[in-house]
Amino acid sequence: MSEYHKVTTLSELPIGGKKLIQLQGRAIAVFNVDGEFFAIDDVCTHDGGPLVEGDLEGCEIECPRHGARFDVRTGQARSMPAFENVATHLVKVEGNDLLVQLSNT
Amino acid sequence: MSKTGFSKSTFQSVLKYYQGPSWFEEIRKQAWDSCCAQSFPSQNDEEWRRTDIRAWDPESFIPAALLENQKSDRNIDLDATSDTADYGGVLITVDGTPYSQKPEHPLTTDGIFFGTLDQALSDIPDRIQSYLSAQALKLNHDRFSAMHTAFLNGGTVLHVPKGVQLEVPLYDICALASEHIADCSHLLVILEEDASATLLHKVVSTNKTLPGMHIGAVDLILKEGSKLNYIELQNWGDEVWNFSRQQALLQNNATLQWTTACLGSYVSKANQEIALEGSGAVAEMNGIMFANNRQHLSYHTKQHHMAPHTQSDLLYAGALNDHSRSVWRGMIRVEPDAQKTNAYQRNDNLLLSEEARADSIPGLEIEADDVRCTHGATAGKIDADQIFYAMCRGMSESEANLMVIEGFFGRVYDRVTSPSIRHQLNQAVADKLGIESGSEHPSFISESTS
Numbered sequence: 027m028s029e030y031h032k033v034t035t036l037s038e039l040p041i042g043g044k045k046l047i048q049l050q051g052r053a054i055a056v057f058n059v060d061g062e063f064f065a066i067d068d069v070c071t072h073d074g075g076p077l078v079e080g081d082l083e084g085c086e087i088e089c090p091r092h093g094a095r096f097d098v099r100t101g102q103a104r105s106m107p108a109f110e111n112v113a114t115h116l117v118k119v120e121g122n123d124l125l126v127q128l129s130n131t
Numbered sequence: 132m133s134k135t136g137f138s139k140s141t142f143q144s145v146l147k148y149y150q151g152p153s154w155f156e157e158i159r160k161q162a163w164d165s166c167c168a169q170s171f172p173s174q175n176d177e178e179w180r181r182t183d184i185r186a187w188d189p190e191s192f193i194p195a196a197l198l199e200n201q202k203s204d205r206n207i208d209l210d211a212t213s214d215t216a217d218y219g220g221v222l223i224t225v226d227g228t229p230y231s232q233k234p235e236h237p238l239t240t241d242g243i244f245f246g247t248l249d250q251a252l253s254d255i256p257d258r259i260q261s262y263l264s265a266q267a268l269k270l271n272h273d274r275f276s277a278m279h280t281a282f283l284n285g286g287t288v289l290h291v292p293k294g295v296q297l298e299v300p301l302y303d304i305c306a307l308a309s310e311h312i313a314d315c316s317h318l319l320v321i322l323e324e325d326a327s328a329t330l331l332h333k334v335v336s337t338n339k340t341l342p343g344m345h346i347g348a349v350d351l352i353l354k355e356g357s358k359l360n361y362i363e364l365q366n367w368g369d370e371v372w373n374f375s376r377q378q379a380l381l382q383n384n385a386t387l388q389w390t391t392a393c394l395g396s397y398v399s400k401a402n403q404e405i406a407l408e409g410s411g412a413v414a415e416m417n418g419i420m421f422a423n424n425r426q427h428l429s430y431h432t433k434q435h436h437m438a439p440h441t442q443s444d445l446l447y448a449g450a451l452n453d454h455s456r457s458v459w460r461g462m463i464r465v466e467p468d469a470q471k472t473n474a475y476q477r478n479d480n481l482l483l484s485e486e487a488r489a490d491s492i493p494g495l496e497i498e499a500d501d502v503r504c505t506h507g508a509t510a511g512k513i514d515a516d517q518i519f520y521a522m523c524r525g526m527s528e529s530e531a532n533l534m535v536i537e538g539f540f541g542r543v544y545d546r547v548t549s550p551s552i553r554h555q556l557n558q559a560v561a562d563k564l565g566i567e568s569g570s571e572h573p574s575f576i577s578e579s580t581s
Contacts, residue, residue: 048186
């Protein structure tokens, strides 16, 4: 449902860090890009690869399977073989906690 | 003591509660060892590349084998009980416990056995022991198979003796009615030489919102000249994780029609294999997959031709809505001795939304040089011209869409010969489409025998 859930703590997500969390039966990847936090579906829109296992360079995550890159801030597919954007989710910080609200997409 | 999960302590509890023959207890223990020696598959394994189960937590479920026997007068709301008049026998199991059985005695005067696995182990162990010990359970296939065997909580056995023709279909229901239950039940069907039967196997949740889990197995053994019509209607709730390994073994001139309707579950991952071991064996595999919301339905089929002059024909039709996803991986494998094989596989997908996705991957491994093997895979949206044409004739857009979808599945329905079973399939799909029974919306599927 549309509400925020605590998924991890800020101390587990330093700058440049990434982490896989499970929320309501879905695999979600959370990122810390220069002190800002973002959450996307951890499923590459090309072939379903686990994005969180790829390299995070700046604001772009690279899928380990075939090299597709996504902007984690917007979900935009930035390179082939992906052309479909990945779903993003709302994130907020409360104290040392990171909370995520799944979007309806 | 914790009752959840698949740990050593819960396995010890299963052994303590179990009251069957000692040879079966040995099978369980071997399965437990196999389970400990294997890890769960990862996304790097080819079969699991497109099926993400990282959110699945087996430790949060209670193995049904640990549930205390429920009283048989438990009032379960099962729609199925209202449409059982057309069947020669009805067996219902709820949360792994036998719930009702008609006729009451599993063994008939013809020597046909249709009852629970526990009854079979008690009444006809000689008829089933070799299958359970050898082929049927395949302990080392993967960790799921090993868990299934170690935590087996029962199941259904149909055994038809030589030459007996069962004209009226049988009906077997496996239901989940409580939350967080892990059902590991087994279906074993054995048709002796020249026997025939029709069986509808329905798996269902009484409440669509109940979280649950199923690690099941189906074994269909067809001896020489036997004929089986087997239909599985999978209608688990929206929060159920469904893992199933299903196989059929056909001897000389055996005939199998195997129809699968996959409508429910949150994630389904099923392996279905037909081994045509004997010359002249014929198999037809039909499938309907209908997914919506965030459902993920993954079916891996294998048509394994091991002997000459065998035929197989697979037709799977999938319709996908919302953000759902289907994966179909089909393999036709022909061994060097399987000359004059005639094999066909086809997967058609109807995408009803922009976000739905179908992965359709047929494959051929052919080692004989005088065969006919073909395959096809399609994916597309509803043809806008067809909708326009229908609307010109006075239908609304939604009526036109529904007609196209029903027609899409109709090609598979038409292959099912039993009218009562065809009606059940039709109704289950109509329910999912949101068509209320008795409404004015016309059903475009003919109920007459084709």
